[in-house]
Amino acid sequence: MDQESIVIVGAGLAAASTVGALRERGHAGPITLIGEESHLPYERPPLSKGFLQGNDEPEDFTVHDAQWYAAQEVTLRLGTAAISVETGKQQVLLADGSAVDYDQLVLATGSRASVGGENPMPGYDLPGVHVLRTLADAKSLRAELTEGAQVAVIGSGWIGMEVAATARQRGARVTVYSPSEVPLAKVFGERFGHYLLELHQRHGVDVRTARAQGIEQVDGHLQVLSDAGSSRADVVLLAIGARPNLQLAETAGLDVDSGVIVDASLRTSNSKILAVGDIAQAFNTRLRRQLRVEHWDNAIRQGKLAAATLMGEEESYDWLPYFFTDQFDLGMEYVGHNSPDDTSVVRGSVESGEFLLFWQDGQRITAAANVNIWDVNDQLRELVGREIPAERLADTGIELGDL
Ligand SMILES: Cc1cc2nc3c(=O)[nH]c(=O)nc-3n(C[C@H](O)[C@H](O)[C@H](O)COP(=O)(O)OP(=O)(O)OC[C@H]3O[C@@H](n4cnc5c(N)ncnc54)[C@H](O)[C@@H]3O)c2cc1C
Incomplete structure (x- = not known):
């Protein structure tokens, strides 16, 4: 088992954690890491915080540098998306036409920013309208968060509120379009939601209870249309949620629900394939239910758990979800x-x-x-x-x- 060829698709945090733990646990066989982004795996929390504020640079949150992967003898296939999995041949097909064979496959394809699913927000693709998922997204947003810029944040979830705080700290004028009267109250309750709302208001964020309906370009600037009227913006962030990247799992014929269904050791319905991180809808033995969470800590821990499973060790998804946020x-x-x-x-x-x-x-x-x-x-x-x-x-x- 420790000589098998392991292929990991998706070069994010969960993948980097899997690689590190595999080598630590003594896996001596080939490891190939396939990633659509051209960057080495990095942590995303700074994209809405330290990096966007201008305090952190990519080298501060890149999980391991290139020398580390070389020393660990990991084959990197970055800048190339995997487009399908041929489970019969145990092969992953890449967008560049090549194929990679696996003995065991780990899917770690993460999430992408939603622009509204089947009914995308009108105007989501206009210049000046951003989403925030990748380093490239964060770079282009950071360049526009200038002193005095009028920033509209559509959505009042964690990423929307974090970016609102960062934009204020950079001297921008910020309006948040919140579909609920109190941000995050639906999940965390009124008490916490009010605390967050007041925190933002105290720092000069204009939090409006309004459902955005679209974005238009008028006379060289943007206009956010909402059920509470329309207002002008120089920059718009669409922060209306994330969606797990399940396409590859679907090509492999895996059982998929709101995520890839995996057991407590992260095995999918195909015994040669595991799924980790944001995409994994895993059986949590502590909570005794299937759970899919989009958290930094989960990506790290599930990467380690996947490595244990691949090495034939008996461990399970038995920890409680954990996350953190920083705002003002x-x-x-x-x-x-x-x-x-x-x-x-x-x-x-x-x-x-x-x-x-x-x-x-x-x-x-x-x-x-x-x-x-x-x-x-x-x-x-x-x-x-x-x-x-x-x-x-x-x-x-x-x-x-x-x-
Ligand atoms: C702006 C931002 C701020 C965040 N802040 C926090 C925070 O404060 N606290 C917290 O707990 N969590 C936070 N998170 C969530 C956390 O970053 C994620 O839960 C974590 O990144 C998940 O790791 P992952 O490896 O599963 O997926 P990802 O990090 O999304 O990595 C998946 C990788 O797979 C690649 N990929 C997808 N499909 C393919 C394919 N077909 N072929 C090849 N590659 C593919 C993607 O391009 C991506 O590089 C934040 C996320 C964002 C976007």
Whole structure:
């Protein structure tokens, strides 16, 4: 098994993590990494934060440099998309007409920014209208986020709100078109949503409850049309969600739902193929359900898990989802998996900007977040799944470790 030829399609974070863990665990056979982007695998969180602010450059968030891949004897096929998988021949076909044979295949094709699916947002392809998924996207957006530019952000999810914060920090005037009155309230609850809304308003972001309906070019500038009227913009970011890249999995005839369906060791319905990262709808043994998440931490951990599975080791997807965000002076980490119906409990003072947040289903903690309080996320992770009365959670007189 440790001499088999392993091919990984999609050269993002999950792929880089798989490669590293394979070599660490002693895989001695050939590894080929196929990626559509011409860059070495890199981390995407800085694209809406440090890189967009002008503080980080690509070398700061490239996972490994070219020498590392050479030393690990990894064959890189970058700048070439894989277009189909011939499972009978155990071959991946590339856009340049070549084919690569595999003994085991790992799909790590990630997500792409949505422009509206089958009904794309009218005007999404106009000059000055951006999405944000790749380094190339971030470079072209960064060049336009200049002092005084009027920036319209369509969508109030994590990426939209992070870019709104970054654009303000670069001196742009920013309007967010939020389809809900309170950003992110649908998933994280009103309390957190209001906190985020006020944070942005305090920093001068104009957050409008408005559903954007299209973008037009009028007299050399852009115009965002929404159900609350239209307004002018120099730059537009379409941040209306991401979609997993499932086409390749479909060509391989794999079971696909909202992601590629994999078991707790990341095997797909074809025993020679695994799926990792944003595309994997994996069975989480801790939560006892299929779960697909689009998080940095998940890409790293699932890469390591895929390597374990490929090496014949018995490990499983048994950890809780984790993610982080940075916006203005907000730094937040979240662990767990809450449902929109869960109640939320604040521990500490929201006004001070430093607090913990718990989500509960009855008394059972489903998720927790630390906002501007550091080094407690591991403790919060331990609390998820436990049953604790809300009054006790909110009581700062009781040490976190004594809950
Ligand atoms: C702007 C931005 C900010 C983010 N911020 C955070 C954050 O703060 N916290 C957090 O937890 N998560 C964040 N994320 C999410 C996180 O970056 C993703 O969950 C993570 O990148 C997923 O890794 P992946 O390897 O599965 O996919 P990706 O990183 O998307 O990599 C997939 C790669 O596969 C390539 N590919 C696709 N199809 C093919 C094909 N057919 N052939 C060859 N190559 C192909 C793609 O071009 C891409 O390079 C952010 C994402 C973005 C875009």
